[in-house]
Amino acid sequence: MSNVTKTAAPAAGRAAAKKELPEHFKAYKHVWVFVEQERGQVHPVSWELMGAGRRLADRLKVNLAAVVIGPEGQPTRNAALESFCYGADLAYLVSDNVLSDYRNESYTKALTELVNTYKPEILLLGATTLGRDLAGSVATTLSTGLTADCTALDVDADGSLAATRPTFGGSLLCTIYTLNYRPQMATVRPRVMPMPERVVRDAARIIIHPLGLVEDDIVTKVLTFIPDRDSETSNLAYADVVVAGGLGLGSPENFRLVRELATLLGAEYGCSRPLVQKGWVTSDRQIGQTGKTIRPKLYIAAGISGAIQHRVGVEGADLIVAINTDKNAPIFDFAHVAIVSDAMQLLPSLTAAFRARLLPDSRARLAV
Ligand SMILES: Cc1cc2nc3c(=O)[nH]c(=O)nc-3n(C[C@H](O)[C@H](O)[C@H](O)COP(=O)(O)OP(=O)(O)OC[C@H]3O[C@@H](n4cnc5c(N)ncnc54)[C@H](O)[C@@H]3O)c2cc1C
Numbered sequence: 001m002s003n004v005t006k007t008a009a010p011a012a013g014r015a016a017a018k019k020e021l022p023e024h025f026k027a028y029k030h031v032w033v034f035v036e037q038e039r040g041q042v043h044p045v046s047w048e049l050m051g052a053g054r055r056l057a058d059r060l061k062v063n064l065a066a067v068v069i070g071p072e073g074q075p076t077r078n079a080a081l082e083s084f085c086y087g088a089d090l091a092y093l094v095s096d097n098v099l100s101d102y103r104n105e106s107y108t109k110a111l112t113e114l115v116n117t118y119k120p121e122i123l124l125l126g127a128t129t130l131g132r133d134l135a136g137s138v139a140t141t142l143s144t145g146l147t148a149d150c151t152a153l154d155v156d157a158d159g160s161l162a163a164t165r166p167t168f169g170g171s172l173l174c175t176i177y178t179l180n181y182r183p184q185m186a187t188v189r190p191r192v193m194p195m196p197e198r199v200v201r202d203a204a205r206i207i208i209h210p211l212g213l214v215e216d217d218i219v220t221k222v223l224t225f226i227p228d229r230d231s232e233t234s235n236l237a238y239a240d241v242v243v244a245g246g247l248g249l250g251s252p253e254n255f256r257l258v259r260e261l262a263t264l265l266g267a268e269y270g271c272s273r274p275l276v277q278k279g280w281v282t283s284d285r286q287i288g289q290t291g292k293t294i295r296p297k298l299y300i301a302a303g304i305s306g307a308i309q310h311r312v313g314v315e316g317a318d319l320i321v322a323i324n325t326d327k328n329a330p331i332f333d334f335a336h337v338a339i340v341s342d343a344m345q346l347l348p349s350l351t352a353a354f355r356a357r358l359l360p361d362s363r364a365r366l367a368v
Pocket of ligand 1: 248271272286287288289304305307308310313326344
């Protein structure tokens with residue numbers, strides 16, 4: 001028997017990185033969700049985040065607060081009132097006509113001032129175009145950590161936010177902690193979190209905070225607002241039914257079969273990434289890790305192999321129907337209905353069958 005004395009290995013990873021939280025950060029408490037609204041419309045990702053925020057706040061036994069920033073008037077106030085129906089205990093409201101259009105400077109000022117004044121421990125934003133822009137500048141202004149595009153949020157045993165996101169091209173998931181700074185910030189893409197049930201509740205506390213900024217202080221000027229008609233026209237992320245095609249369709253012409261079925265079903269159509277890279281389909285239709293996350297009731301995937309980067313965007317669907325000629329295709333590992341078939345034959349047959357069922361007139365025609 002050897003007489004070797006074992007010394008404890010030095011603390012590695014997270015334990016080694018964690019220091020005592022600096023005294024001035026110990027006052028940071030409560031979970032905040034930024035309620036994104038533009039032109040009176042609240043982005044639904046805000047309510048999805050309220051659901052996630054509610055779970056975190058309950059675990060930490062703290063309050064969940066909504067943060068609403070926008071122009072003076074009823075729509076902005078309504079967004080604050082609506083937040084109570086999605087679980088907020090209180091709302092912070094900064095309303096000023098300088099905030100009519102989103103501008104990074106004014107929104108960053110509003111949000112950083114709120115954080116410095118009321119000190120939340122966790123701050124969540126939607127990973128939308130606006131949310132990504134704002135989260136990045138708020139995190140750098142506050143010199144704190146931001147985990148972008150999270151797929152799961154949790155609280156660990158010592159109360160730290162465990163923010164999980166894909167890494168290495170989606171082949172691994174990593175959990176990131178902001179151990180020594182506050183607030184712990186995270187963004188989450190639309191549809192990644194389930195939409196909580198809306199429960200009518202009376203308004204609780206609304207804390208109104210002044211902006212302390214005038215138009216002349218802001219360098220960026222909005223001259224006019226031109227909606228982008230060429231992109232973001234699809235409602236893919238929030239559609240109940242989605243039909244999508246992949247490389248197995250073989251040619252851009254065959255993608256028409258996907259569009260025809262989608263149109264008949266009143267569905268949205270989407271695709272895997274290679275079709276966007278080949279220029280067959282526009283990028284706003286891409287589904288997956290670097291495209292949209294979807295949560296439809298029905299997802300029909302034709303000629304898509306089911307790579308992990310595609311899978312992460314669709315696994316929230318209630319029913320996944322996959323059509324693939326290869327019975328060993330990875331998509332069959334997570335599809336609810338697996339159809340081993342040639343999509344070029346099955347898609348037209350499905351369209352004809354649905355047409356016969358959905359349109360009584362065409363049933364007569366098909367019967368001839
Ligand atoms: C960093 C990174 C990010 C990525 N992000 C995304 C993303 O957001 N979304 C995404 O989709 N991909 C993404 N990808 C690419 C991903 O890894 C896959 O390459 C891609 O999803 C494959 O697309 P596909 O299934 O259409 O093609 P393939 O993998 O080539 O699969 C084609 C499938 O069609 C089947 N098939 C062939 N002929 C027929 C037929 N006649 N009828 C029916 N089936 C047929 C084949 O059996 C095969 O399974 C990403 C990759 C990386 C590295």
